[in-house]
Amino acid sequence: MKINVLDTTLRDGEQTPGVSLTSNEKLRIAKKLDEIGVDIIEAGSAITSEGEKEAIRQITHQGLNAEISSFARSLKGDIDSCIDCDVDCVNLVVSTSDIHIKYKLNSSRDEVIENMVSNIEYAKDHGLIVELSAEDATRTDFEYLKKVFQTALDTGADRLCPCDTVGVLTPEKSYDFYNKLSFLDGPLSAHCHNDYGLAVANTLEAIRGGATIIHGTINGIGERAGNASLEEIVVALNNLYEGKYTTDIKINQLYNASKLVSRTTGVYLQPNKAIVGENVFAHESGIHADGVIKNASTYESITPELLGRHRKFVVGKHTGTKGLKNRLKELGIDVDKEQLREIFKQVKDFSDKGKCLTDVDLQAISDKVLEKDMKQKVNLEEVTVVSGNNVTPTASVKLKTGDSEILESSTGLGPVDAAYNAVKKCLNEFSDVELEEFHVDAITGGADALIDVITKVSLGDKVISSRGTDSDIIIASVESYLTGVNRLLEENDEDL
Structure with a gap:
């Protein structure tokens, strides 16, 4: 059975906190998604902004093989924005659970259906393919959900997507849920979120239950705990179901797509991430290495060649x-x-x-x-920190911007805090950048390990994730901070 793939990295994936893609970045990812064989690319939400419209237009005008879709609420203004972008399809989202209808829409069940019918007709009259997505479908009264979907089909909707918006399905419930909807005379899409770490399992069970389209994102990125990981679903279908299900995805290009998305979004990919993590085919244990050299199947159920990768020690x-x-x-x-x-x-x-x-x-x-x-607008020239028992942590930092040098010092609760405060004083001379989040990983463990620091910094309403790596946590922290600062300044094109 052929399973079609809708990738929503550019819409749901971009809703990951701290991720904001430029039109050129979106275009690069869209081209890669098309290259690997994605059937439908949800390019964004056209109503969001003029910049978003321009990004979607660039994608629709590339002549890609994939169907290009845009997210839209059940509002004519949203649909008009989609029409302006020349998309093939509108992902028309309608809230169906009572909690959404009451608290989000302040509406009624009948009004939701009436509004949906009007907007499906409007979209169809303008030549759009319509995928009707029921938001929070898995917490919706089932009889009402069936009524919504049957009405949508009768009105002309082409596809149906009951969304597990807050990730409350279990694999068993997912199979039953989709199986009970399989009587509907229209293709069913599975759109699962990963709040309990079950998005991939739930998607696979949705397919067994009758779904023929899957929604996912590269690397499983998305708001909260993310979406179903497209690469995990595709490889599982290929390897674990004995040929029962197929996709058009070129599996040997998934790793490259993963790396592109990770680099472009700045979202850290854990080394042990299934399918695309850096350690998936890396062997350190002597026993494992010996076994793999003699016969790779001793410790590998997925061959690196399938993914276009290589075994590594x-x-x-x-x-x-x-x-x-x-x-x-x-x-x-x-x-x-x-x-x-x-x-x-x-x-x-x-x-x-x-x-x-x-x-x-x-x-x-x-x-x-x-x-x-x-080339960076702000460069770290020097950082010195003094800290210890009964000593207030103090840091001095020298930054270089163009031909100018800025030297500042500050104290803090600890050496990293002091260094950040000193950097902040330097930056205050030309930009109001704020530190939003700070995360530290010791990559391999041990007191002498490389330290990987992930930070989120903001300038106005713009938030950027960045990283710095060093065996010295102070240097790694400051470099991570300044990498984010430079990206923010570049995007805002500030003159120093």
Whole structure:
């Protein structure tokens, strides 16, 4: 059975806190989604802004193979915005649960249906494919939901999507839910959220129950706990159901799509993420490595070749520059001789501390080296911190902006806080950037591990995620902060 794939990375995925894509970034992702075989691309929500409209128009005018869709509320103004963008389809969203009807819409069941009918007719009269999405369908009175869907079909809707908006299905309930709706004479889509970590399982069971279209996002990004992970669903269908279900997705390109989305959105991808995580085909244990060398199936149920990837073992102190360059190439990292020399030096320094490097470590080291060559409006020249028992943590920071240097010092509750406060005083001279969120990971563990700092910084209503990596938590923290600052300033085109 053919399962069609609707990707909503550019709409539901972009609703991830801190993610805001430019029109060029959206276009790059849309082209990649089309390249890997996505059937329907939900390019955004046309009513959102003029910038969003322009981004969707760019996508619709590319002549992609995929059907291009836009999200719309059941409002004629929303539909008009979709029409203006020349999309093929409108994802017409109608709230159906009593809690939404009462508290969100301040309406009634009959009014919801009446409004839906009017707007389906309006969209169809303007030549649009209509996918009717029932928001919060899994908490909707079932008899009323059936009435909504049957009325939608009678009015001309082309597809139906009962949304598990707050992720309350279980796999067993998902099968029963979709199976009970399979009597409807129209294609059913599964749109599952991951609040309980069950979005992929629920989607797979929805397919068994009768859904023929799946909604997902690359890397499972989305608001709250995210959406169903498209790559996990596709590979599971391919590998675990003995040929019963097929998609048009080119599985060997999913990893590249994942990396593009991760880089473009700035959303951190955990190393052990299923299918596309950096550690999926990395082996460190001697027993595992020995088994895999003799027969890969001993410890791998998914072959790296299926995903266009390679089996990897950790990089250590005995790695030469040729081997390192080859590994970097496999990771899609292009470096010149000087960058390779710097990465090699840092690999050796790290290994001499008794650590084995995984691909995640290597990616982090490489990112740091390559970012040094990127043109930035604000650069860190120097940071010094004094801290200890009975000593107020104090930091001094020197930043360079163009030909000017700014030197400030400050105190804080701890050394990182003091450093941030000093940076903030420097930035106050030309921009009001705020730190919204701060997250620290020790990539491999141990007191001498590389530290990966993820921050979210804001300028007005714009929020950006960024990262910094170093064995020194102070340096990693300040670099992460300044990376976000530079991205914000670049997007706002501020003159320093």
